[in-house]
Amino acid sequence: MAEYQSITSRKINNRIFSRILYFFPIQLVFLHIKRNHILLLFWLLLFLYITGNLGVGFGIDTLFLAPIYMGEISYFSYMIMGFSLGGFIMAFHIYSYILFSRDFKFLATLSRPFLKFCLNNMLIPVLFIGLFIYQIFKFLSIEELIPTLKILGYIISLMLGLFVFYMLSILYFIKFNKNVFVISGKTEIYYDDLGNNKVKESNFIKTKKNSRVNVDKNTWRVDTYMSSLYSINLARNTDHYEKELIQKVFTQNHINASIFELVLIVSFLLIGLLRDISWFNIPAGASIFLLFTLLIMLFSVFYSWFKGWTLTLLILGAVGFNYLSNKWDLFQFRNYAYGINYEYKPRYNHESLYNIQNNGSSINNALKENIEILNNWSHKNKTITKPKMVFINTSGGGLRSALWTVHVLSYLDSITNNQLFQKTHLITGASGGMIGASFYREEYLNNNIDSVDPNYTIMKHKVSKDLLNPLAFSIATTDMIYRFKSFNDGNYSYTKDRGWFFEKKLVDNLGCFKDKRLFDYKTPEYQSHIPMMIFSPSVVNDGRRLLISPQNITFLCHLDTTIFGNNIAYENLEYKSLFKNNNPLNLRVTSAIRMNATFPYILPMVLLPTEPKIEVMDAGLRDNLGLSTSVSYIENFKHWIYKHTSGIVIIQIRDKERKTTMKDKQSGSLLSKLFTPLTNVYKNFLKIQDYKHDEILNNLKKSYNGDIHYIEFALKEGSSDEISMSWHLTSKDKKQIYEQLYTEENQKSVEKVSNLLLH
Incomplete structure (x- = not known):
């Protein structure tokens, strides 16, 4: 029992x-x-x-x-x-x-x-x-x-x-x-x-002996x-x-399920096509859900039709599309810099670049013009004692760099009675930092700093507004299909993509830069009402730096050819000289900002009208702070600077500390070791730039007889690691950035700036 x-x-x-x-x-x-x-x-x-x-x-x-x-x-x-x-x-x-x-x-x-x-x-x-x-x-x-x-x-x-x-x-x-x-x-x-x-x-359906259907198999x-x-x-x-x-x-x-899928696919495509209308700009996270939905449904529809052949046909389709994209312009989706003429295509080869960089009359005219700008700066800062000349370098790093730059500049101006920007001659840098600096300079030019926003709160709120959502939404909602839509800028027509959305959102957020061109800044910079600003996006094709400014700066690209002769490799190219027949000063300033901040995959690389074609991207690829541009400028005018100033102040606004930490690369998983060569290059390329910058500053100290003061403002490593390097900031991120100015190291830098500019 x-x-x-x-x-x-x-x-x-x-x-x-x-x-x-x-x-x-x-x-x-x-x-x-x-x-x-x-x-x-x-x-x-x-x-x-x-x-x-x-x-x-x-x-x-x-x-x-x-x-x-x-x-x-x-x-x-x-x-x-x-x-x-x-x-x-x-x-x-x-x-x-x-x-x-x-x-x-x-x-x-x-x-x-x-x-x-x-x-x-x-x-x-x-x-x-x-x-x-x-x-x-x-x-x-x-x-x-x-x-x-x-x-x-x-x-x-x-x-x-x-x-x-x-x-x-x-x-x-x-x-x-x-x-x-x-x-x-x-x-x-x-x-x-x-x-x-x-x-x-x-009696309804009789089973056929030779039926190909076998639902019993492998149930x-x-x-x-x-x-x-x-x-x-x-x-x-x-x-x-x-x-x-x-x-x-x-x-x-x-x-029935496939019909439901097709309705959703069409709805998704319509959202992408109507995204010019603000109501259709849904949250980017929702658009990612919809993108995944679209991909699943397309795969599902294909599977309904082709069953086991689905994956094979999709692979063949991808290979075929890739082949066609290399042969037909219809499948080559390009992004453009808005405002310039793409009809004329200057030659981009060694001989052409050599002739541009070594045009003696252009170099001499550029030097004379910049001496006049320096004289205007000197007249503006004329006092009993010689003034300090300030050069500002600001790093890339998305919105955290943009907000950090505005926060630092506004604070320094407030404690120096606006002497910081009064004495600043040149601003260089990359990505988000230059967005913040450009915005601050624009507000300074429009006299909106003291009169409209004495506490800079409105300015900080504007510069920290979200930019990631429209970019992610654009990527997710048929960016490829939407590129067939175009818009006119004066006499020129360009296709729309997430680059266009980025500029539109930037203008909306900041409330400025609308229809502003490079030529709008030529006179204010020349008269030294505002500091000069040089953008330096990187040429993807050969790694050169394209220097963009409304002023003539050919001298920054010229090198002594007595050693290498005609075989010299030029690192810097002047935008105005290279595209002199393309209406270069009509370039939208937002396009210059975007080219300088084109982080891979987030923003599309910008095609420029040369033969052969070149594309440019983030300035941080070559110089994340623009220090080499500042030092090159100082070297060209060191005698004038020594004679008319009491010293140089180089202020660097960084989104990361200059600290070198060693990690044991012998430890870690087998997979991590496999990718160590690649990850090391990616993680250390900014450190490599720092090593190069230290060498540049050391050489400047040797060649310049006057005083050089180097001052650094940086987000502490622990904080900057937590704040994402994206085009979105949380409330906590903003709070952390504001608090960083009151760290011991940054307060010492504040005191140093105050002593140099007020005494």
Whole structure:
């Protein structure tokens, strides 16, 4: 008896274990892991994004956790996020259903089989939603400093958006989703009787002996499934159902799902095409959900049509597109600098560059013109004692550098009675730092600093506004397709892309630079009303630096040819001389700023009208601080500077400290060691620039007889590592940047600037 009870108990335990193991949601997860690697890759990316394990340095996590719509975090922005997440989850269900439904024949016998499948396929989405809500709550409370009650409102808005999309989907699939009973016209009792051998043959569809359809082959075992949120049923046996009938059910469901997919794809493309309208500029995180949705649905549609040939055809299509892009201009998507003429194409070769750089009359005229600018600076700063001449170098680093630069400049001007900018002659640098410096100079030119914004709060608020959202939105929402749209700038026409969106958003955020050209700054710089500014984007093709200024600065590009002769390799190119026939001074200042801040992949490289074609990108690739430009300028006019000033003050505004930390590269995983040569180059290239800068400053000290004062303002390493190098800043990021000016090292620098400029 005891043995019988033991056997019975084991059978019951085995049955319970079996029904748990072969529970439909669990089996679907196993099947995803076995076959559905493409979808799992999308989920993995999303999990990594929201947890800050991927792209956090560029602020990708903020796109999801603190979505921005119409310029602010709002309930509506979270509702849009929820709606978009619902679209992605539904795409996940549709693709999974098309891929797996024939492995689960019992689905065809259920009412609304697709909706039942979605319910059982929710394990991964539910895990994601739960983690997403937790990450949102943590991020908003810690990084954005938002009250708990408001955060709960945002989370409710997220779930509301998700619910709305699900309800729309359910209404569609309730109407069009059919099972074997609807398609066959037979009742459930009929098939139950058939299973009990009371009905021997179906009069609706007869099985064909040579049918190519075999839904029995390689079916996946399922014992139990969720029939609703609150009930679990046993899976129905389907051996007595006609195979062709089950096949017909799945085919009909797949067609309905594909129609739903096509509607969503068209809607997604329309959002991209209408993104000129501010209402259609949805949060970038939502657009990433939609991009993933689009990719899944396209793959799903292809799979519905081509089955096992899908991946092969997609690879062939990608190879073919790549080939066509190399042959036809139609497939070559270029970004342009707005305002210049692209019809005329100057030669870009050694002989042409040699002639430009060694044009004696151009060099002499440039030197004379800059002496006049220096004399105007001297007249402006005429006092009993000789003034100090200030050179400002500001580093790249996204919005953190832009805000840090404005914060430092405004503070130094406030404690020196505006003597800082009064005595500044030249500003150079890269990326975000030059955005901040350009904005500060523009406000200084327009007399908006003291009169309109005495505490600089408005200025800091403007420069720290989000720029990442429109860029990410542009990348995600069919940037390639949208490039077929164009706009006119005077007599010239250019295509629209995320470069155009970046400039538009920059103008909107800052409230200045609209329709401003390089020539608008020629006279103010010449008269020394404002400091000179030189942009120096890097030429991708050969690594040279393109020096952009409204003034003539050919002397900065000239080298003594007595040693190398005609074989000398010029590092610097003057923009005005190279493009003298392309209306160079008509260049939008926002385009000059953008070229100087074109971080790879975030912004498109800018094509310039030469033959052969060249493209330019971020100045930080060659000189993240622009120090080499400043020192070269000083070297050319060191005698004038020595005679008319009491010394040089070089102020560097850096987004990172100049500290060298050693890491043991012998430790780490095998995979990390494999990539060590590449990661070392990437991580150390700014340090390499620092080593070169130290050498340049040392040589300047030897060649210049006057006083040279070097002053540095830097974000501390711990802080700058936490603040992402992106075009988005959180409330916590801004707070940290403001506090950094009061560190011991930076306060010593403040005191040094004050002593030099006021005494």
